[in-house]
Amino acid sequence: MQLSAAFWESYYPVNLDIKAIGEVDLWFQLMANFMALPAKTKALENAISALSCLYLGAANGDKQLMGNGMQLYNNAIRHVSSQLAKGSVSEDAIYTGVIFKAIDTFNCPSGASPIIAHMEGHNTLLRHSDAMGKNNLFKPVYKLLKQNLMYAPLILFKSSGSDFDYLKKHNDDPPFDELFEVYVGITSLVASARSIDAGSPNTAACTRLLRQCLGQRKKALEWYYRHLHSIGGPPIQCPINKLNPKNHTLPPSEDVFTYLYDFHTFRNAEMHVFFWKAMAILQTMIYQSRIRVLRHTKRFGSEIYPEIYNELRMAGAYADNICRAIPYWFQDKMGSYGVLKIMTVLIILFKIYTHLRHFKLFLWVQHVCKEVANDGIDLATCLSHVWWKYWIACKDPTVNFEISLVFNMNFADGISKFSGDDATPVTEKGDSAELEVEAKSEVSETGESSGELIFVLENPIG
Numbered sequence: 343m344q345l346s347a348a349f350w351e352s353y354y355p356v357n358l359d360i361k362a363i364g365e366v367d368l369w370f371q372l373m374a375n376f377m378a379l380p381a382k383t384k385a386l387e388n389a390i391s392a393l394s395c396l397y398l399g400a401a402n403g404d405k406q407l408m409g410n411g412m413q414l415y416n417n418a419i420r421h422v423s424s425q426l427a428k429g430s431v432s433e434d435a436i437y438t439g440v441i442f443k444a445i446d447t448f449n450c451p452s453g454a455s456p457i458i459a460h461m462e463g464h465n466t467l468l469r470h471s472d473a474m475g476k477n478n479l480f481k482p483v484y485k486l487l488k489q490n491l492m493y494a495p496l497i498l499f500k501s502s503g504s505d506f507d508y509l510k511k512h513n514d515d516p517p518f519d520e521l522f523e524v525y526v527g528i529t530s531l532v533a534s535a536r537s538i539d540a541g542s543p544n545t546a547a548c549t550r551l552l553r554q555c556l557g558q559r560k561k562a563l564e565w566y567y568r569h570l571h572s573i574g575g576p577p578i579q580c581p582i583n584k585l586n587p588k589n590h591t592l593p594p595s596e597d598v599f600t601y602l603y604d605f606h607t608f609r610n611a612e613m614h615v616f617f618w619k620a621m622a623i624l625q626t627m628i629y630q631s632r633i634r635v636l637r638h639t640k641r642f643g644s645e646i647y648p649e650i651y652n653e654l655r656m657a658g659a660y661a662d663n664i665c666r667a668i669p670y671w672f673q674d675k676m677g678s679y680g681v682l683k684i685m686t687v688l689i690i691l692f693k694i695y696t697h698l699r700h701f702k703l704f705l706w707v708q709h710v711c712k713e714v715a716n717d718g719i720d721l722a723t724c725l726s727h728v729w730w731k732y733w734i735a736c737k738d739p740t741v742n743f744e745i746s747l748v749f750n751m752n753f754a755d756g757i758s759k760f761s762g763d764d765a766t767p768v769t770e771k772g773d774s775a776e777l778e779v780e781a782k783s784e785v786s787e788t789g790e791s792s793g794e795l796i797f798v799l800e801n802p803i804g
Contacts, residue, residue: 349398372486379434383438388417418441418442443461468508488509492521524561528627549635585670590672593706614663621657654698692725
């Protein structure tokens with residue numbers, strides 16, 4: 343109980359409205375309910391204790407506490423595995439699965455594979471246990487899974503949109519639920535794109551995918567215009583130095599952004615980040631599918647630089663907006679709650695800035711990643727090293743172009759192969775003098791994405 347109390351105090355935002363936190367953070371509701379259950383199974387008890395031990399151990403560099411947490415975590419996995427082997431799925435097994443996903447964020451020395459496996463397994467259990475939906479505690483469980491799927495549409499490589507159709511039945515928040523359906527559509531598009539990569543792509547398949555991506559982008563934009571008022575209105579442009587936390591060192595922002603974003607509420611911030619992330623992914627897919635259509639129709643030019651294409655530059659502009667929101671989540675009052683919100687957008691930011699060759703922005707995100715890792719989140723360290731390798735590999739324009747067109751890039755596989763022995767260090771100034779020269783030659787004087795002006799034409803808050 344003492345460890346759990348310490349976890350709560352460190353994790354959740356301080357001196358802020360509990361009701362406001364509960365509206366956007368399902369963890370708050372679920373953990374309170376899990377702790378209050380009168381007769382918890384051994385698996386659930388071990389999982390709750392393991393989460394506190396691993397989080398506090400990582401945050402404070404306490405290896406003994408982390409060792410205790412790993413022992414509890416392994417015990418919980420054995421209990422759940424034994425239960426599943428017998429063909430029975432209790433409600434506590436579902437609750438334990440929720441905690442497993444959180445544990446894998448804090449402690450993933452082998453990469454992202456465990457968290458993906460737990461997310462996919464949890465989705466399977468819920469999909470085949472719909473009768474349990476009558477339990478009131480399952481309402482936030484379903485919504486939390488929706489949030490998780492919106493965080494990770496690019497890495498659930500074994501899933502398709504139809505795997506999540508059952509979640510559409512659990513609706514009570516129109517703006518959130520409609521945006522979730524946009525993400526289900528994105529997951530279906532990703533699955534279709536991967537089938538194109540796996541087979542023999544043809545003009546018809548690529549054209550169909552492009553048309554579907556454009557349709558999904560239109561759906562996302564319509565969602566934003568329709569619900570802007572209900573989600574709290576547009577974000578607030580604020581000076582660079584307004585959001586300056588003491589507990590984290592923000593990367594210098596003056597060289598890359600002219601302003602940052604503040605928000606009226608947690609929900610206002612979260613819904614905007616979800617929207618921008620969806621648009622960044624869709625713009626990237628529109629770029630990929632459009633280039634493939636041009637290739638098949640023999641209208642492809644001689645240039646091989648991804649950054650010259652407007653579709654990808656627009657993705658960069660949406661990524662810029664996500665970055666402008668990061669200092670809001672880094673505020674001291676946000677606790678680890680805000681840091682984990684940042685964790686969920688790093689992959690798409692790294693991918694877009696790598697292919698656009700925006701080195702200052704790439705370094706900015708690397709600095710953010712280092713601050714997240716300093717809070718004891720293993721996954722940030724893994725991501726940092728993996729994307730340094732991608733950056734260096736993509737220095738060759740031909741390699742960069744070909745990788746930028748790959749739909750089925752398995753991020754989890756790349757992360758799981760990370761090894762500290764051959765890792766590239768995370769530094770503020772880059773990896774070498776050569777990279778510093780590259781930064782000066784590749785980034786415009788303002789330092790912001792070259793897609794900014796294009797973005798204004800399409801984004802209602804550009």
